[in-house]
Amino acid sequence: MAKFMMKCFFIVTVLLFGVLIGMQQANEGMKKMRGYDDPSLQGAFHITDTSNGEVEASVLGRKVTSHDLEEKQQQLEEVEAFNLFSSIGEKLGTGISALFEKILVTIGNAIGSILGG
Structure with a gap:
């Protein structure tokens, strides 16, 4: 691009x-x-x-x-x-990052509980 x-x-x-x-x-x-x-x-x-x-x-x-x-x-x-697309992209990026962080933490906790117990 x-x-x-x-x-x-x-x-x-x-x-x-x-x-x-x-x-x-x-x-x-x-x-x-x-x-x-x-x-x-x-x-x-x-x-x-x-x-x-x-x-x-x-x-x-x-x-x-x-x-x-x-x-x-x-x-x-x-x-x-004010750029509408820029603000939408920033919010979308923040939301996706938070979503993947929660998913990875959940997977990490599940693997930790399987290996630890």
């Missing part, structure tokens, strides 16, 4: 980058077709170096910074999403 999920994630990532590269190529083709640089035509992604040595990136016209990513990570950590 984990291999399947990793393959799916890899395929989706490759396809996403393929789409972004295709959009960038289409933008370059539009610029060549017009014959001049039109500022209204924005690329799919753009990476620039700032004067203080930092790198700025924009994807589909929206600027992406490490600060934005850190904010989103904090928001995800703060949100405690």
Whole structure:
């Protein structure tokens, strides 16, 4: 199951980058077709170096910074999403473990009484 999920994630990532590269190529083709640089035509992604040595990136016209990513990570950590299947699985696992523990204790006691008496 984990291999399947990793393959799916890899395929989706490759396809996403393929789409972004295709959009960038289409933008370059539009610029060549017009014959001049039109500022209204924005690329799919753009990476620039700032004067203080930092790198700025924009994807589909929206600027992406490490600060934005850190904010989103904090928001995800703060949100405690309730997963129904996770809670059901946890309760089911606890119940099955307790059931098998009782069964093994009963079998152990029965074997002990047979051997001891």
